[in-house]
Amino acid sequence: MVDIRIIEVSPRDGLQNEALPVPTAQKLELIRGLVAAGIKEIEVSSFVSPKWIPQLGDIEDLWPMLSEGGLYSALVPNMKGLERAEGLGVERIAVFTAASDAFTLKNINMTVDQSLDIFRLIRAEHKGFMRGYVSTIFECPYAGLIEPKQVRKVVDQLFEIGVDEVSLGDTTGVGVPNEVRDLARELHGLDKQEIVWHFHDTRGTAIANVAAALELGYTAFDSSAAGLGGCPYAKGAGGNLATEDLVYFAHRMGLSSGIDLSALARASLSTLDCLGKLPSAKAQLAMLADE
Ligand code: COA
Ligand code: ZN
Numbered sequence: 001m002v003d004i005r006i007i008e009v010s011p012r013d014g015l016q017n018e019a020l021p022v023p024t025a026q027k028l029e030l031i032r033g034l035v036a037a038g039i040k041e042i043e044v045s046s047f048v049s050p051k052w053i054p055q056l057g058d059i060e061d062l063w064p065m066l067s068e069g070g071l072y073s074a075l076v077p078n079m080k081g082l083e084r085a086e087g088l089g090v091e092r093i094a095v096f097t098a099a100s101d102a103f104t105l106k107n108i109n110m111t112v113d114q115s116l117d118i119f120r121l122i123r124a125e126h127k128g129f130m131r132g133y134v135s136t137i138f139e140c141p142y143a144g145l146i147e148p149k150q151v152r153k154v155v156d157q158l159f160e161i162g163v164d165e166v167s168l169g170d171t172t173g174v175g176v177p178n179e180v181r182d183l184a185r186e187l188h189g190l191d192k193q194e195i196v197w198h199f200h201d202t203r204g205t206a207i208a209n210v211a212a213a214l215e216l217g218y219t220a221f222d223s224s225a226a227g228l229g230g231c232p233y234a235k236g237a238g239g240n241l242a243t244e245d246l247v248y249f250a251h252r253m254g255l256s257s258g259i260d261l262s263a264l265a266r267a268s269l270s271t272l273d274c275l276g277k278l279p280s281a282k283a284q285l286a287m288l289a290d291e
Contacts, residue, residue, distance in 0.1 A: 003255035005041070005220040006246060007167075007196060008034055010268065012043040012075060013240055014228025016055050018275055024058045026274050028065055033267030034225060035070045038259040039243070043073050043094065043222075047081035063088045073131065077108050082122050091128035095119045095163070098135035099150045102142035103171070107135070116157050123162045132158035133198070137168045137183060138175040148186035155187065165194045167222055170209070173202025177212035184216045198222035199241045200229070206241035207249055214253070221246060226268035227281040242281030249283075261287055 011031055015022050022030075027044075034042055044066065050057030059074060066072055073092035076082050085093055097115040098104045104112050123130060134154050139145050155166050168183070180197070187195065197213045197220070199206035210221060227242035247259045265279075265287035272279055279285055 002258045003219065004214075004246075004250045004257050005196075006039065006243060006250075006257055006259065007041040007043065007220065007222045008039045008225060008243055009043045009198075009222050009240060010034070010224040010226065010228045010243070012045050012056065013222075014224045014226075015271075016046065016053050017229055018055060020275050021055055022271060022274055024061050024065070026271055027058075027062055030225070030268060030271045031070065031072075032067060034264070035067065037263035037267050038257075039070070039264070040258070041071045041073070043075070046075035046077075047084040047090075048075060048077050060084070060088065063090065073129070075133075076122060076126075078118055079121060079125075082125060086126070092131075093122075093126060093128065094131040094133055094167070095122060096133035096135065097154060097158075098140065098169075098171075099146045099154055100136055100140040100143040103136045103140045106142065112154060116154075116161065119158070119163075120161050130163050131165050131167055131196075132161070132163035133167045133169055134158070135169040135171040138170050138179045139172060141172055148183045151183060152186045155190070159190075159194075165196055165220075167196040167198045169198040169222075170200055170206075173200030173206065175199065175209055176205050177208050180209050180212040181216065184213070184218070192217050193220070196220040196222055201227060201239050201241050201245075207245055210241070210246060210249065214255075225264065226272055226279055226284055228268065228271075239281075242284060244281045244284035244287065247283070248287075262291065265291075 045056045045059040076093040101111045137151050199209045223243040223246045224240035225243045227239035229240035247261050250257050265284045
């Protein structure tokens with residue numbers, strides 16, 4: 001048993017946002033490296049429209065090549081996506097909506113209610129694990145500030161539909177610990193084990209938000225190796241919380257993660273190289289400099 005559960009999202013949330021396409025073999029190398037570093041849960045791609053997100057259009061090639069040893073998942077936006085996922089025997093899926101209609105309309109061309117209707121149909125068909133994402137938990141780039149109540153409403157609807165966990169996304173990386181606490185207060189009565197926090201580090205506040213959530217008793221976090229990531233439908237949504245920063249912080253706080261930070265710091269290097277980027281996540285840089 002580990003003290004902190006980390007769900008790695010770089011192959012999906014990271015690579016969906018890159019202008020340069022990453023070859024399937026390179027994605028495979030990234031995922032292998034992450035598994036070798038001890039990461040269990042990895043969101044590897046999406047069954048979305050390749051016209052909308054061409055970067056992830058190779059999932060049919062990628063999925064069958066994944067090695068044993070990981071718990072892999074992928075995003076499913078609609079019944080067509082589910083059909084594709086079931087065709088490959090995918091057990092763990094994630095559906096995604098947001099706290100605001102303005103964002104879901106841009107992202108998946110549906111209102112929040114329309115998306116929930118579709119997720120109900122997906123839940124009826126899909127017997128395996130199902131995560132529900134709520135994006136824009138603090139602020140929507142189109143609709144402005146979001147009230148915690150709005151988030152709670154969507155979270156309740158997702159649990160009613162029967163998702164196994166909800167991931168709460170600060171899609172544009174605007175949040176600070178007070179906002180984490182305000183939202184957590186609104187989530188009273190829910191099982192903390194079934195809530196995952198998904199912070200972006202756009203403004204350098206992600207680790208402070210993790211610290212706030214940990215103090216409130218939450219132990220599950222999404223993060224992305226090398227801080228790769230963003231959202232194509234949220235301008236300025238810079239990198240995700242870097243997994244290296246999260247693992248360093250957790251270990252130094254005395255919490256076990258099951259992840260080898262040294263191996264993790266190296267796992268994304270060839271992918272960064274392929275994207276023409278240098279490492280920039282702080283704990284990754286420090287680890288590499290130490291070796
Ligand atoms: N996979 C592949 N193709 C899909 C698809 C899926 N899951 N869903 C729809 N399509 C295809 C349809 O077959 C149709 O193809 P055609 O034009 O060749 O007939 C076309 O896309 C339009 O279908 P429609 O149902 O009208 O979809 P849409 O245009 O309203 O788009 C989504 C809806 C959800 C498919 C699209 O918005 C999407 O993929 N968004 C990506 C969101 C995302 O990944 N964001 C980042 C993560 S937060
Ligand atoms: Zn994200």
